[in-house]
Amino acid sequence: MSVFRVLVRRELSAFFQGPTGFIIVAAVLFLIGLGFVVVLSGLNDQATPMPVTQVFYSTYFFWVILLLIAPIITMRSFSMERASGTYETLMTAPVGDWQVVLSKFAGALIFYAILWVPLLVCSVVVRFYVGESAVLGFGSLVTSALGILLVGCLYMSMGCFASALTRNQAVAAVSGFAMGAALFFTGFFSFFADDRSDWISQLARHVSLANHMESFSRGMIDLGAVIFFLSFTALFLYLTHKVVESRRWK
Amino acid sequence: MIDVQNLTKRYGQHVALDGVSFSVNCGEVVGFLGPNGAGKSTTMRILTTFMAATSGTARVGGDCVFENPMRVRERLGYMPENNPLPPDLRVGDYLKFRAQLKRLANGDSAQRIAGVMEQCGVADVASRFIGQLSRGYRQRVGMADALLAKPELIVLDEPTAGLDPNQIRSVRKLIRDLAGGHTVLISSHILSEIEMTCDRVIVLHEGRLLASGALEELMAKTDAKVIAEVRASLADAKEWAAKLALGQAECTEQPGGFVRCRFANASSIDAREKIFASANERGWLLRELMRQAPSLEDLFVSLTCGKGSGE
Numbered sequence: 001m002s003v004f005r006v007l008v009r010r011e012l013s014a015f016f017q018g019p020t021g022f023i024i025v026a027a028v029l030f031l032i033g034l035g036f037v038v039v040l041s042g043l044n045d046q047a048t049p050m051p052v053t054q055v056f057y058s059t060y061f062f063w064v065i066l067l068l069i070a071p072i073i074t075m076r077s078f079s080m081e082r083a084s085g086t087y088e089t090l091m092t093a094p095v096g097d098w099q100v101v102l103s104k105f106a107g108a109l110i111f112y113a114i115l116w117v118p119l120l121v122c123s124v125v126v127r128f129y130v131g132e133s134a135v136l137g138f139g140s141l142v143t144s145a146l147g148i149l150l151v152g153c154l155y156m157s158m159g160c161f162a163s164a165l166t167r168n169q170a171v172a173a174v175s176g177f178a179m180g181a182a183l184f185f186t187g188f189f190s191f192f193a194d195d196r197s198d199w200i201s202q203l204a205r206h207v208s209l210a211n212h213m214e215s216f217s218r219g220m221i222d223l224g225a226v227i228f229f230l231s232f233t234a235l236f237l238y239l240t241h242k243v244v245e246s247r248r249w250k
Numbered sequence: 251m252i253d254v255q256n257l258t259k260r261y262g263q264h265v266a267l268d269g270v271s272f273s274v275n276c277g278e279v280v281g282f283l284g285p286n287g288a289g290k291s292t293t294m295r296i297l298t299t300f301m302a303a304t305s306g307t308a309r310v311g312g313d314c315v316f317e318n319p320m321r322v323r324e325r326l327g328y329m330p331e332n333n334p335l336p337p338d339l340r341v342g343d344y345l346k347f348r349a350q351l352k353r354l355a356n357g358d359s360a361q362r363i364a365g366v367m368e369q370c371g372v373a374d375v376a377s378r379f380i381g382q383l384s385r386g387y388r389q390r391v392g393m394a395d396a397l398l399a400k401p402e403l404i405v406l407d408e409p410t411a412g413l414d415p416n417q418i419r420s421v422r423k424l425i426r427d428l429a430g431g432h433t434v435l436i437s438s439h440i441l442s443e444i445e446m447t448c449d450r451v452i453v454l455h456e457g458r459l460l461a462s463g464a465l466e467e468l469m470a471k472t473d474a475k476v477i478a479e480v481r482a483s484l485a486d487a488k489e490w491a492a493k494l495a496l497g498q499a500e501c502t503e504q505p506g507g508f509v510r511c512r513f514a515n516a517s518s519i520d521a522r523e524k525i526f527a528s529a530n531e532r533g534w535l536l537r538e539l540m541r542q543a544p545s546l547e548d549l550f551v552s553l554t555c556g557k558g559s560g561e
Binding site: 002003006007010014017018084085086087088089090091092093094095096247248249 | 295298299300301302316319320323324326328329330331332334335336337338339347348350351352353395
């Protein structure tokens with residue numbers, strides 16, 4: 001397992017060796033702060049029965065951050081190594097394909113998790129001033145964090161897959177964004193589905209990320225959503241592994 | 251150490267390797283010789299388990315590179331073409347990272363890293379970023395990485411490409427020092443490069459194995475050129491060159507009344523004595539007489555067209 005740890009550490013250090021990681025952190029910090037200001041000024045104007053965590057997801061800031069930043073985090077994972085050629089020295093070291101795939105995924109996921117730490121700080125600040133546990137319960141905070149992490153798993157695995165397909169980082173970012181946006185907007189069909197029960201409406205409800213996140217932000221752990229995120233993550237990691245393995249196909 | 255049978259690699263329609271078979275013994279230093287696109291890098295990538303061959307088998311130390319890649323990687327030190335390195339790491343950190351990947355025990359690794367840095371002459375740049383290093387230093391960092399785990403087999407793809415003469419000399423010395431303790435496979439498209447470092451050469455051309463053996467043996471089959479400059483008129487010199495019957499001769503006038511004759515096919519028997527005696531007989535002044543070592547081009551011509559085809 002120590003090789004895996006070495007690889008994850010290398011992935012993380014690559015973010016912070018150059019300016020890339022800091023620029024991403026700064027951009028996300030700005031968007032989170034802006035989003036929170038919007039949410040709070042909304043709360044000041046009128047009373048709302050929703051917890052703050054849920055209000056935050058119903059603003060666009062969360063989804064903008066997710067859709068735009070996720071492909072930028074993952075674009076370099078495989079593409080850069082392939083473009084610079086270090087992929088060859090990596091893959092001829094005694095390291096397994098799965099170790100490489102999982103370490104790149106884990107590195108991206110940890111970096112993604114770091115990005116959301118400011119949100120936690122914002123929440124604590126709000127909690128401190130409001131002092132009302134109904135507005136921001138400990139439970140809903142934990143489930144929101146779990147939801148953010150799970151949706152991150154899905155988007156990081158998707159981005160790794162996009163990055164494994166090409167040696168061009170820009171192509172990796174754009175195709176990763178396209179896949180992520182396609183999945184996100186497919187969920188919009190559930191708005192039209194209302195309470196219809198045909199299979200398309202059911203499917204639309206099932207892939208709707210907004211629906212899944214809503215239940216997490218209310219302090220519930222929706223098992224269906226957990227399985228949805230984890231199974232798609234596993235699928236994309238499997239596909240990434242296949243792409244990595246494909247160079248050794250006859 | 252290496253046993254390759256009928257190795258073939260196709261990229262779509264393009265055949266990069268076509269039924270190549272060879273073997274390398276333990277402790278040998280073997281050079282892959284061939285022009286760009288001959289299949290040298292492809293063979294190395296298959297041997298280092300980076301990619302699979304379309305057909306044929308390759309074994310390193312008895313383990314098949316396709317079925318048992320991990321076992322092969324554990325006994326391998328590889329420096330790919332163009333020596334790719336991450337520019338954002340310091341030399342010492344990079345070697346430490348590689349040592350951890352290669353599972354060097356923590357206690358030994360610091361000592362081993364210091365050892366290879368000393369051996370490859372990069373100890374003085376240990377704390378500098380790889381991206382800031384000169385090409386020669388980077389090449390030696392790549393070599394240090396290849397040597398790190400004391401591998402049984404060291405594969406270096408064009409280790410001297412893009413280096414200046416001094417750097418080439420130090421890399422050559424390094425490779426020669428490795429002989430005996432390790433099996434070394436290097437590739438080059440420069441004949442003299444291989445000549446100075448390798449016990450044996452494997453000549454590849456358009457994906458096929460042209461020849462394999464000691465370089466002297468191969469060169470013996472190749473005709474050396476002899477160049478002679480005599481003071482005579484062009485017509486006389488041409489007539490003289492034809493009479494000497496040393497194959498096709500090319501005569502060009504030089505300033506100062508000299509004619510430069512280039513005998514393309516001076517055969518394996520040294521023709522220089524014959525030329526000297528003959529010029530002396532005619533009383534001509536001979537100011538230069540030189541045997542020109544065959545180039546890679548000549549070797550290829552003789553290997554592809556058979557002996558004695560000249561230029």
